Amino acid sequence: EDQVTQSPEALRLQEGESSSLNCSYTVSGLRGLFWYRQDPGKGPEFLFTLYSAGEEKEKERLKATLTKKESFLHITAPKPEDSATYLCAVELGSARQLTFGSGTQLTVLP
């Protein structure tokens, strides 16, 4: 069965304390992996798309990487405004839907 697992479920960081979020997947025919950020009471906000192992994307303090079995979202020197739930999703080979992980709730303390 195709699965997407995110870890940790929750992460508390001090401002400036860098860390990484993990998204592992057991799917066949991966077409793309997507990272989203979701703030309370809002819809997910698109961050990155990764298509092939070895690919990296960066945006401000965030950097996403992809291997054949997992993706990492690295957060460098986070700020309190980076606090949110980070979701990863995979697009499978034959479908057009995105299968989402359950998310990592990140809290950055000032």
Add this chain to the structure above:
Amino acid sequence: GAGVSQSPSNKVTEKGKDVELRCDPISGHTALYWYRQSLGQGLEFLIYFQGNSAPDKSGLPSDRFSAERTGGSVSTLTIQRTQQEDSAVYLCASSSRGGAEAFFGQGTRLTVV
């Protein structure tokens, strides 16, 4: 439009009533998705439209749920005879093509009492 628009933003309904949720996608986006997010849960896929057709309805939880899309634009998700377990946030997303990055609306919070 500038982004995906959903209405209403909040809906409280009595058990057994029918509800309609509306989604206005980004102009020109041919792919449209509906997802459901229950409290503390991840996003659950409901249905995917490419243009006006729905090649993938696999996520609709029961025959009480239906959706349509007209003119390759606006979509309506209808839930008949609502049940308390239908309470959730219903999210709509659109993308320029199936499989591309999808942009989400703010969601409709449905509460069945």
